[in-house]
Amino acid sequence: MISVDRRTAILQMSALAGAALLTGPLRAETLPIGQAAAAPPAPPAGPFTLPALPYAYEALEPSFDAETMHLHHDKHHQAYVNNLNAAVAAHPELAGKTLDDLVINWASLPEAARTAVRNNGGGHANHSFWWPTLGKGGAAPSGELAKAIDAKFGTLPAFQDKLTDAAMHVFGSGWAWLVKLPTGQWRLSQRPTRTAH
Ligand SMILES: [Fe+2]
Numbered sequence: 001m002i003s004v005d006r007r008t009a010i011l012q013m014s015a016l017a018g019a020a021l022l023t024g025p026l027r028a029e030t031l032p033i034g035q036a037a038a039a040p041p042a043p044p045a046g047p048f049t050l051p052a053l054p055y056a057y058e059a060l061e062p063s064f065d066a067e068t069m070h071l072h073h074d075k076h077h078q079a080y081v082n083n084l085n086a087a088v089a090a091h092p093e094l095a096g097k098t099l100d101d102l103v104i105n106w107a108s109l110p111e112a113a114r115t116a117v118r119n120n121g122g123g124h125a126n127h128s129f130w131w132p133t134l135g136k137g138g139a140a141p142s143g144e145l146a147k148a149i150d151a152k153f154g155t156l157p158a159f160q161d162k163l164t165d166a167a168m169h170v171f172g173s174g175w176a177w178l179v180k181l182p183t184g185q186w187r188l189s190q191r192p193t194r195t196a197h
Helices: 004-016 066-090 099-104 111-133 143-153 156-168
Strands: 020-023 174-180 186-191
Touching (some): 066 111, 099 111, 143 156, 143 174, 156 174, 156 186
Antiparallel strands (some): 020 174, 174 186
8 A cells, every 4th residue: 555655745746736646555466376367368459548657757756666657657557548448349339439528428328338437437537637747846736726725625734634534535545636616616525435434
């Protein structure tokens, strides 16, 4: 799991961009010794592709080391892309839809495709949004975001505490977000659901 220090670093980088906080296991799954992995069929090459990181894999050290970035980008995010492409290939009625089309309207998709689109389209969308928000040497929020944080949470540290708390108490691994609703209201959101604590 991510250490508290690392999560705090994630928060500091993410919150300052008004973005999201990702939590979850960082270790790749391993097979028992002697168990060979069957070669999976090659996933469809598209229509969705893994976006390149907008910085070097080691650019965020020491908060994120290069190994962590490779794991989350090359393994986790790539898996979401592959699985989403597989879902689209298996359901021709999804052909031609954009990622936003799929994610926003997932509940109206054919039932057999919903879970795959929600999980993998969501993972692809969340990671794609998140990577560019990370960086070193960030500054405090400004403008509309700063006003919204002050109005809703009082202070930036108070907001950071709330976002950290939301992220630390998702069930399993997931995300915490500060989102602006179509109504103009701002809401702290977390997926999956909150654990008891
Ligand atoms: Fe990830």
